[in-house]
Amino acid sequence: GDEEPGEPLRIEGRLYDVTDCRTPLTGWGLDIWQADNNGEYYDGPTTDYRLRGRVVTDSEGRFAFETIKPGRYALSGSFRPAHIHFRVYSPQGVIALTSQLYFEGDPYLSPEDPCGPPTCFSDDPARIVRLVSTMIGTRMGQLGMFPLFISRS
Numbered sequence: 001g002d003e004e005p006g007e008p009l010r011i012e013g014r015l016y017d018v019t020d021c022r023t024p025l026t027g028w029g030l031d032i033w034q035a036d037n038n039g040e041y042y043d044g045p046t047t048d049y050r051l052r053g054r055v056v057t058d059s060e061g062r063f064a065f066e067t068i069k070p071g072r073y074a075l076s077g078s079f080r081p082a083h084i085h086f087r088v089y090s091p092q093g094v095i096a097l098t099s100q101l102y103f104e105g106d107p108y109l110s111p112e113d114p115c116g117p118p119t120c121f122s123d124d125p126a127r128i129v130r131l132v133s134t135m136i137g138t139r140m141g142q143l144g145m146f147p148l149f150i151s152r153s
Contacts, residue, residue, distance in 0.1 A: 004051070006037030006068030008141025011101070012127065015088065016062045018149040024061025025150060028096075029054055029089040032065055039073030041082075066136060072108060072126045080115055081108035081122050088150055103144070105131045 016032075033052040036042050040048040040113045051070075052100040057064045072079040081102050088097040102109060110116060110123035119126060129144035136143070 004036070004068050006074070008066065008135050008136035008139050009131075010064065010066045010134070010141065010143045011084070011146050012064040012143070013062070013148055015057045015063065015148045016152060018066060018151045021149055024051035025060075025152070026057055026059050028057045028061075028150070029091075029093075030057075030063055030065075031087040032067075032084060032091065033086075034084045035073060038070055039071035039072045049069070053098040062077040069103070069131075069142060072106075074113035078114040079108045080110060080120075081106040081113055087100065088148065090152070092117070095151075097148075099127060101129045101144075101146060104128050107141045 015025045015028050017025055031052075031054050051067060053065060055065050057063050067084070070082045070084060072082050083100040083102050085100050087095055090096055093122075100120060100122070108122075109128070110121075113120060113122040116123075126149075127137055129146050131142035131144045133140060134143040135141070
């Protein structure tokens with residue numbers, strides 16, 4: 001909501017079957033979590049759900065969520081680029097993918113990212129979203145489109 005400090009962000013996407021990159025996947029879940037505007041994460045029983053949420057794909061594989069653009073945080077003498085963590089679950093609850101979404105133009109994308117493979121892949125174009133300015137609710141913010149391709153097996 002508007003009470004969370006930071007720049008409003010909306011991510012819209014579609015989940016497709018990787019075998020043909022056209023078949024939408026219905027009823028799949030995305031678990032999404034991120035740092036706040038200052039690059040800090042919240043853990044523990046009282047803050048489990050701050051900047052964390054789940055969405056389910058619709059009949060055309062579409063999903064969307066609104067949040068704030070996450071802050072960067074220091075790591076190994078540099079900074080992690082701004083990113084959103086996500087897991088994709090099959091309708092049966094099986095984890096199909098755990099990854100991170102990044103933002104085009106971030107100066108800390110690889111090779112500057114201190115976190116590299118096999119954990120972080122901030123130079124993968126399929127994980128980098130271009131943002132455009134738009135109204136989100138009553139505030140100016142950023143909108144990104146994020147297609148995802150998943151193997152059903």
